[in-house]
Every structure is written in structure tokens, then in C-alpha cells.
Amino acid sequence: MDKLAMLGGTRTVPRDRRIPKWPVVTPDDEEAVRRVLASGRFTTASSGEKEIAGLEREWARETGTRHCVAVSNGTTALSLALAAAGIGPGDEVIVPALSFIASAIAPLHVFAVPVFADIDPVTFNVDPAAVEAAVTPRTKAVIVVHLHGLPADLTELMAVAERHGLTVIEDAAQAHGARYHDRPAGSFGAINTFSLNVSKNLATCGEGGLVTTDDADLYQRATMMRQFGEVIPRRGSRSYVSHLLGWNHKPAAIQCAFTRSRLARFGHESELRDQNVRHFLGRLAELPWLHVPTAPDDRTHVWHILRFRIDPEPFGLGPEFAGPLRSVVMRALRAEGVPATHYQLMPLPAQRLFQSPLPGVDRKYRGEDHPNTLRVIDGSFTIQKAHLHPDARPLLDLYADAATKLWENRDVIAAEAKSLDYMPPWREAEQIADAEWEG
Structure with a gap:
């Protein structure tokens, strides 16, 4: 029997065996970045920019949703989704007690109140019974986190939401490509979010986020709120008129181009x-x-x-x-x-x-x-x-x-x-x- 390394034995994993670099960067990824640099169009404020719209179109197709809005990161995606859904001051939002902190602070960003629900000890996702027990007359939404890449029990959670008139927002930051009843994660809620952080299964070369929805009004609101509440034309001059309270959550075209390249494989x-x-x-x-x-x-x-x-x-x-x-x-x-x-x-x-x-x-x-x-x-x-x-x-x-x-x-x-x-x-x-x- 080999002696444990913590007691002076030989390590099982040699010190020169490193964790492979992630994400894998290929010549195609590098060319996608160069393409943006050559274009001179770097954000949604650049008339005629193509990479951001391209990623939105392709991720909507990947998730089987009608619309996608690319944003600066996964946390802003959550805040934007809540705001677009009309969640605001004093509204309660149910959140799993086990998740990344972004799931819990996004409601605070719109002055809503996070209410925590316990998890299932086997799947590590939020327990539908705990969600139902947390509902009060002030509850307006539930953030359903698909923790570690496993979809939560969407059948039960959607039923709870329907009984109480709650907006469901899927936090699929860790669940790109996961499926529930053979349907993509990020396609069940009224509006849903993904992260493209460099650590994620679908990563960019830094930060990024995606919002998906089938609702044309939510899509319009999220798109406007992403950039100061303005209506941004695909081509032509920008009016600089703010119709809604918005933020500066624009994505970077370089990050979107990099992700589009990675999406191909x-x-x-x-x-x-x-x-x-x-x-x-x-x-x-x-x-x-x-x-x-x-x-x-x-x-x-x-x-x-x-x-x-x-x-x-x-x-x-x-x-x-x-x-x-x-x-x-x-x-x-x-x-x-x-x-x-x-x-x-x-x-x-x-x-x-x-x-x-x-x-x-x-x-x-x-x-x-x-x-x-x-x-x-x-x-x-x-x-x-x-x-x-x-x-x-x-x-x-x-x-x-x-x-x-x-x-x-x-x-x-x-x-x-x-x-x-x-x-x-x-x-x-x-x-x-x-x-x-x-x-």
C-alpha cells in the first residue's frame, strides 16, 4: 500500500502534470478576434457591427428561443432580466440558498428583496417544495439556478410558479447545452440568462453574458435597457434618446466574435x-x-x-x-x-x-x-x-x-x-x- 503524499509519500499526480488550459484557443478563434480589430466596430454603439448580432442569432437558435440579447457578463444578464420583467422595489424574488453570489445580488440591483429557499441534497438544485413554502403576497419571481450544469426540476418549479403567478428566470450560467425533457436549458422561463465567463463550458476570452426569451416585449425592453434605455438602430444615426431607465451593459464585439468561433465546436x-x-x-x-x-x-x-x-x-x-x-x-x-x-x-x-x-x-x-x-x-x-x-x-x-x-x-x-x-x-x-x- 502506497503511503499518502500528505504523510511524505509520492504524489499520484506528478508536479509537472498541469491542468490543460481552458478555453482551448484555436487559430479560428484568433482570426475571429482579428476580424473585429480590422472592422473597427467594437460595441453595439458601432453602426453596422455584425459579431454581436451574429452571436445573438446563433445562441437563440441553439437554445430554441426566439430572441437573444448579448450583454457584458452573466451578472448584468440577471439584473437586466429582472428589470425587463418589471421586478422592482419591494418585490420578493426567491433564490436558491446555494449558488454563486450573483444569483442573490441581482435582485438587490433592482431594489427587490431576495428570499432564499433550501436545496435538494442530491441534485444540489433548489427544492420546489422549499420554493412554494417561501412564497408570500409580495413574491413576484423565482430565479431557478441550474447548478453545476444539471437542470433543476423545471416541471415542479414551473407548476409552483403558475399556481402563484410568478415570473421564472432561469440562471443557466453553468448549464450551456444542458437539456430538460429534451428541451434546452434557458428556454423554459419567461426570460433566462447565461454567463460567458472565461471559466464556463461556453467561454469567451474574458467576460460576457446572454439573455434569452420568447417574449417580444421582454426582448425589446432588455435590448433598450442594455444601452441607457435607447432604441439603437442596426444602421444609421443614434438618437441618444432614453425611453427607459437603463444601464451600460453593452457587450464587446471581440468577446462575441470569440464565442461565435467557439460555438462552432x-x-x-x-x-x-x-x-x-x-x-x-x-x-x-x-x-x-x-x-x-x-x-x-x-x-x-x-x-x-x-x-x-x-x-x-x-x-x-x-x-x-x-x-x-x-x-x-x-x-x-x-x-x-x-x-x-x-x-x-x-x-x-x-x-x-x-x-x-x-x-x-x-x-x-x-x-x-x-x-x-x-x-x-x-x-x-x-x-x-x-x-x-x-x-x-x-x-x-x-x-x-x-x-x-x-x-x-x-x-x-x-x-x-x-x-x-x-x-x-x-x-x-x-x-x-x-x-x-x-x-
Whole structure:
């Protein structure tokens, strides 16, 4: 039995084995950028600009929606979607307790009130029953996040929304190409959003975002609000007349051109990623201590982030050791060269932002009100980005070898977990926040 690297043994992943660069940049991508530079047209304010409109047209076709609006990033896409849908001061917007902070702050940008709902502990997406329990007479919308690339239970969530007259906004920032009942994510809600951040499955060379909708009025409002509330003609002079309250959320033509180039091979890359990840998860599923991510039969997973739940029982430990065991496992995997990490250290309502006074918000937010979210954060870890590259399989095989090595040393891992002076991730995050603030 090989000695664990954290105790002086040899690393499973050699130090010279690097995570492949993502996104893959090809000569076609470089030519797309040069094309914009040669055109001299860089934003939607440039009469005759073609790349932005081209990406909008192609992504609408990809998602099966009638309209798409390209914007500066995924966060502005969410804020713009809420504003276009008429969500405003005092309106309540239900948001999952586990997501990236953008899902929660977008309502604040339009002076609405985020209301958090707990997640399902297996899919990690928002629980429809928790959404329904959170509805009040002030609730106007629900942001449905397809976390990690797996669509949420849209059948139940759309039914809840219909019963209560709520606007559904899909946050598909991590779910490009995912399908629910063989229909693309980002096509169910009244208005929906995607991120093109450099880390995403469909990435640009920096930042970008997309808004999709079938509603012509929402499309018109979102397009106007993107650029100061103006009507921007495809060609001809700009009037500089603001008809609506808008922002400066214009996308950059270079980013849109880069994404258009990548979109041409997006399907092929997605297929290779699916094959690689399924092979990897198949190996890990043979280990009794790991619960690997799965997808129900009615939807597809696009594997943006891989989250693994740890079972203490095969280590001879009780459920109260889920957190300490996860902490030791992460440390052991990282020593072996596996980039095991957290995705969010605390529930969104426990973020320092929501512990401070907020304009127009008269509620108290508590992380402990969302026990499933706490358990998932405490007892699971993630792998991010390393698996996105089409050539990632050899590296993923080394990661699986490392996980097998941990299981072979399970007695050592269990002893470390039992002796650990443990602090939950949200407490660690609070200490980090205190130090950052004082610094």
C-alpha cells in the first residue's frame, strides 16, 4: 500500500502534470478576434457591427428561443432580466440558498428583496417544495439556478410558479447545452440568462453574458435597457434618446466574435467532455465512500462543476464526521495533486452582505434556516475546470488513482478525521471575512 503524499509519500499526480488550459484557443478563434480589430466596430454603439448580432442569432437558435440579447457578463444578464420583467422595489424574488453570489445580488440591483429557499441534497438544485413554502403576497419571481450544469426540476418549479403567478428566470450560467425533457436549458422561463465567463463550458476570452426569451416585449425592453434605455438602430444615426431607465451593459464585439468561433465546436467539445467525465465518474463510483454526481433520466448534465458527497460510514465513522472527513479528504487529495476545492463556503444568506443593513430589505437572513445547504457544503467537495478540456481523460485517470489510494489508506484517513480540531467551512469563511475587513 502506497503511503499518502500528505504523510511524505509520492504524489499520484506528478508536479509537472498541469491542468490543460481552458478555453482551448484555436487559430479560428484568433482570426475571429482579428476580424473585429480590422472592422473597427467594437460595441453595439458601432453602426453596422455584425459579431454581436451574429452571436445573438446563433445562441437563440441553439437554445430554441426566439430572441437573444448579448450583454457584458452573466451578472448584468440577471439584473437586466429582472428589470425587463418589471421586478422592482419591494418585490420578493426567491433564490436558491446555494449558488454563486450573483444569483442573490441581482435582485438587490433592482431594489427587490431576495428570499432564499433550501436545496435538494442530491441534485444540489433548489427544492420546489422549499420554493412554494417561501412564497408570500409580495413574491413576484423565482430565479431557478441550474447548478453545476444539471437542470433543476423545471416541471415542479414551473407548476409552483403558475399556481402563484410568478415570473421564472432561469440562471443557466453553468448549464450551456444542458437539456430538460429534451428541451434546452434557458428556454423554459419567461426570460433566462447565461454567463460567458472565461471559466464556463461556453467561454469567451474574458467576460460576457446572454439573455434569452420568447417574449417580444421582454426582448425589446432588455435590448433598450442594455444601452441607457435607447432604441439603437442596426444602421444609421443614434438618437441618444432614453425611453427607459437603463444601464451600460453593452457587450464587446471581440468577446462575441470569440464565442461565435467557439460555438462552432461547442457540441463536439461537449460530447468529449461527457465521455471523459462519465469514464471518470464510473471509476469513482466503484469506491464506496464517494457519492458521484448523477443526472435523472429526464435531463442531461453538462458537468460544469463536479461535486462529490462523502459517506463516513465506509470509514467506520458516524454521520457527525461528514465535515471532518471531508476536510481530511480534501487535504489528502490536494497533497496527491488533485485540485479538490469548495464551491461556496457558506449558504448565500450567511454571506456578510446579507448580515448588513440593505436598502428596502426588512428581513433577517440566517444560514441555519437552510439545513440541506449546510450539509452539502459541509460534507462535499468539488473539482472545477480541470475536466473541461477535451483531452482531460489521462489527468482524470490520475485523479481516480488518487481517490483509490485514499481508500486503500482509509484507516489513516479515518484516524485523522477523528482527531481533527474541526471548524465548518462557514466558520472559516467568517474568520477570513473578519481578517479581510480588519486588514
